[in-house]
Amino acid sequence: MSKVRILEVKQSVFANNDAQAEALRADLKEKGVFLLNLMSSPGAGKTTTLTRTIEALRDEMKIGVMEADIDSDVDAETIAKTGAKTIQLHTGGMCHLDAEMTKQGLEGLGSDDVELAVLENVGNLVCPAEFDTGAVKNAMILSVPEGHDKPLKYPLMFSICDVVLINKVDVLPYFDFDMEQCRKNIALRNPNALVIPICAKTGEGIEEWADYLRREVANWKA
């Protein structure tokens, strides 16, 4: 048997990514660019919510959007129609974005003059929760048809989010979705999460969400 030498490492797999994410946040702070990482399951309404959000804020601040998908540019085309600066990122089959890909995305977007940059992460509640993108705040969308027990099934996602948007509240009468139970389930995993019920289709609740972003973008630049 050939001899081997052992290098002791004892380092989390996420250590490098976490360090890159911290460096990216520091750089964004210096430039006054607020980066929001928006996550959800596929079909929860990320792109529609984002369209509404841009409509609410585009006259007040410069907005840039990075659309991350495994393939296609349909989402980027939708967002581009709002007039916001948009770039489509392809993850090449990967199920999440990490800090380095986010950094490259921001460079591609040309984010230095952007005040609010939004990363629309890959539709997935597992992997995006594990990789810090360097965002200032994390938000996730839970849509009514997914059920109020989602926070119990994907605890890590809910524990890392600053805001949970509960979307598609217009269809509440048709689903066995218990809003109070949902709030309790979220609080169990993350007592600090801000919960905002919205309907991206009708615009309900979007103003409260836009207010949150106004506050946070101003705080970040201060």
Next chain:
Amino acid sequence: MHELGIVFHVIKSVEQIAAENQVDAVSAVTLEIGEVSGIVHSYILDCWRWAADRSEVMKGSELKIEEIHAVTHCEACKRDYDTVAHGRTCPHCGSEKTYLLAGNEINIKEIEVPETA
């Protein structure tokens, strides 16, 4: 796909550590994987074979896995219990105010390098 993302991060880290230590070949990497980290061992081993063989330094290297037992702590009764057997609800007092002490890790423990004469 989840495992492939993890493998890419491991390979990047190991390549960096190898370069720092003037090592040009790695024969094995040992990962410590928590019992409830959501990593499927057979998937990560398959991803490893595919991805490691595309790395100059890590071609042919072996992935070794050591599992870390998952333990949850109850804030109500201050006792610890086995996470896999009991989940989030404390088996001692029934409280849901619990948090994971160990079992969610994905750590690079050590790297084996062939000894050159």
